[in-house]
Every structure is written in structure tokens, then in C-alpha cells.
Amino acid sequence: MNKQIFLKTLKKQLQKFGVKNSDDYLEYYSEYLDDLIENGSTEEEAVQKVGGVKKVLVEIISDNDVEIPQTSDRLKSALLIGSLPVWGPLLLAAYLVPILLLLAVLLIAVSFLLAGGWTLVGSFVVMTKVGLLYAGFQLGISLLFLGGALLIEQLFAFLTQKLFSFNKYLFRKFNVGGIRNGLV
Template structure:
């Protein structure tokens, strides 16, 4: 883990503190890392000496709670609970519609690498069959066998290109999906902490 990742994770862990206190802690740990770097340690070594940012953040929050810097989570009022229950037909259907839209977007996005992957597999099988069948096409003439072999090689090349495209698209879509999922989980955590 490098310095930026450490400071980012520490900042995320200190989400319940106000911005001034949070920036003071970030600045303090930034200076500590810089001191270790001046002493000849690499970024990874300096960060490792400090420990895990989640542990540091929980210790800071625990100390702040003991000093009374912030209050524990507020209890949800019964009125809010009643309103949530009574409003479920409205917000529940909207939530289900949102989830269905997100799932359909994932399905549409993943159709492209699935299609190219299927073409790669089918093209590979068809090219092997076509090249093998060119031996039997010799009885119809050498020009038919060469044409059959040429088509087999061409389809093999297209299958290989399709396989490469499938791998690249799948990696790209996996990264996008991972980032999107992390943002959604981050939003859920932030809402959870605010309640």
C-alpha cells in the first residue's frame, strides 16, 4: 500500500469526524510518512510501520467517543419507522425498479463479451473442422481443398481475434463493475453511518 492509498483509507475511516479534525489527522499521518521517507524508508515500508488505516481510524474514533467529541448514533424515531412501513408500496416499487434497471444494464453490457466469446469458441471449432475437411475436399480438386483450407485459416484468425477482444472487454467490464459496486457500497456505508 502506498501513501495515497493509506491516507485515502484513513480518511474514509474517519468519516464520522468533522472536516477540521479529519484533516488534522490526515496531515499528522502524512507528516509521519514523510519523516519515515526522509529516514530512507520506501513508501510501503513507511506505511507498514504505521499499521492498518482501519485500525488507526477505529482507535481515533474510539478516543473521540470517549472524550465526547461526537455522539453515538441517534435512534430512529418511531414516526420514521411508521412512515417507512406505510410508504413501502411506493419506495419499495421504486427500489425494485432501480435494481431491475441496474441488472438489465449489467446484462446488456455483458452480452457483448459473451457474444464474442461464443464466436471465438465456435470459430475455433469450425476452423479446425474446415482445415481437417480440406483433406477430404482434395477429391473435388486441389482448388477446392485450398479454398477450404484458406477459409479454415481465416476463421481461425477471426476466432483468435475474437478471443482476444473477449478477454480485453471482460477485463474492462470487470473493472467498471468493481468500481460501480464499490461506489454503491460506499454510499450505503455513508448512509449507514449517518443514521
Template sequence: MNKQEFLAALARELEPLPREERERTLTYYGELIDDRLEDGQEEEAVIQSLGAPKAVAEELLGEEEQPLVPNRGLRVWVIVLLVLGFPLWGSLLVTAALVLLCVFVCLYIPAFVLGVLALGFLAGAVLGAAGTPFLIADTGLAAGLFQLGLAVGMLGLAALCAVGFWYTGKATAKAGKALWRWLKRSVGKGRRRAA
């Protein structure tokens, strides 16, 4: 039996293993054979020293960890303790969820306020400019020009608030995504650690 025949037979015997582990094992035995051949041993002697592929596979499969059978008694106690401890861990869970909600709300408040201010100033500017002719006709030119000046000032404030809303909104969205990714990573690490 040569190296290729040995590795092919070993691959057939290692079918129950996951693909990555099977490939790693075949690579290991291929390199082991190559090393011994480089040391001057004959190929048939190297293959015979390793043993039959079936025996090697049985030894490797025997080293596989047997899955643990869950203990039903322990599972019942865990469920009972979870139910009895619900008033404590349930309130802590609700508190953590509300704190996270508050963090997200506080994160988005500046952008929301600037957006509302921009819309309010814009509405005031439009109404002030639209009402200027009526004010001139009713009270005179000075009051009308004053109202028109206020409308132009409100338009400027609306533009400033709109620019602030744009940049704050972009920064808030980026910070919200980063916070959400961090939260998902933290919860994911906790789940993996618990498993």
C-alpha cells in the first residue's frame, strides 16, 4: 500500500468526522509519511508502521468526545429557581431595558429638537412674510418692516437649525449604530460564555 492509497482509505474511514477535522487529520498523516520518507525509510515500511487505516480511524473516532446526556433532575431545579427568582431578575431585566431605551432616546433628542426648531422657525418666517402686507395696511410701514425683518431673522435661524439638524442627525445615527453593534457584541459574548 502506498501513501495515496493509505490516505484515500483513511479518508473513507473518517467520514463521520466534520470536514475540517478530517482534512486536518489527512494533512497530518500525509506530512508524517513525507517526513519519514525524507529520513530515508521506505514507503511500505512507513505505511505498515502507522497501521491499517481502519485501526487508525477507530482510534481517532474513539478519541471523539461523547456528548453529555443532560440531567433531567438538574433541569427541573433550574426551571424552579428561575420561576422563583423571577421577581428579582425580571425587575432587573426591565430596568436594564428601560435604561437602554433612555440612552437611545437621549441620544436622539438633540437632533429631534433641532429639527422641530428648524420647522418652527421656517413656519414663523413664512407666516411673518405672508402677514407683512396686511400689517402694513393695518398699522403702517414701520410695523410691517419690523415684522418682515423678524421673518427674515426667523428664516436665518431656521437655516442654522436645519444645518445643525443635518450634522447632529448624521452623528447621532453613527453613534446609535455603534452603540447597537456594541450592545449586540456584548450580549453575544455573554451568550457564548454561558453556553
């Protein structure tokens, strides 16, 4: 990471955390990097010596002189909390919909598996009791069910992975403590 990308990323992160005097810090780190470069480091080495974006961000946020405005607009926060009964359940429902859809996909896969297994066993009964052609037809249907079960199960696995990474993203976005664990 060179100096410019470092400063640009740092600026973005500082804006995200609402640091008011971010320019002071950017200037300080820009000069600090220049000094390191003058003393013979390459840009990448200088950024590495400073500690990278995450470490610098944690240092700035835990600095005594940092100006992060507290929730200034009391009315806004009061409204937000007051309307919790309205948007809370909506948010919960929106969060639950994909999870329940996923559950539905899993149930479809399980029912296909059961239907496929049952007709597969049944086709052997049909073979002895009715005839080979009928048994072949039923076997074909059971293979269709079993193949469908496998495909839908794979769809379930794929969607589960997607949902998992989406949740990870949400966790990173809304958990400020996450930056200390190196998740940003």
C-alpha cells in the first residue's frame, strides 16, 4: 500500500466514524510518512512502519484529542427510539424473511429426498407385482426426485454461504468493536 492509498483509506474510515478533526490527523500522518521516506524507506515500508490503516485508525479513535461528536441531535435519537415499535418488527421481519426462505428450500430438498426414496423402494415392488415397464417409469420418477433433492440441497448450501457472508458484513458494519479485532 503506498502513501496515497493509505491516506485515502484512512480518510474514508475517519469519515465513517465521524471524526471532526480528521484533517489534523491526516496531515500528521502524511508528514510522518514523508519523514520516514526521507530517511530511506520506500512508501510501502513507511506505511508498514506506521502500522497500517487498522492500527492507525484505532490509535486515532482512542486518542485524547479526537473530536467525535456525540449524538448531537437529541430529537432525532428520541424519535428513533420512540418509533422502535414501528421499525423494530419491520426490521426483524426483513431479517427473518431470507432465513425462513432458506428453511423452505431445505424442506423442499428433504421432501424431494423422501419422495424419491419412497418411489425408489416402490419401483421394486411394482417390478414384481405389475411389470417392468411400469417399474421403469416409477424408477425414472424416483431418480428425478432424488436428482432434484441433490440440486435443491446444493442451492440451499450455496444460499446459506451467501447469507452467512451477508451476516458477517452486517456484523462488521455495525459493530464498532470489530475494528479492534481486525475485522474492518
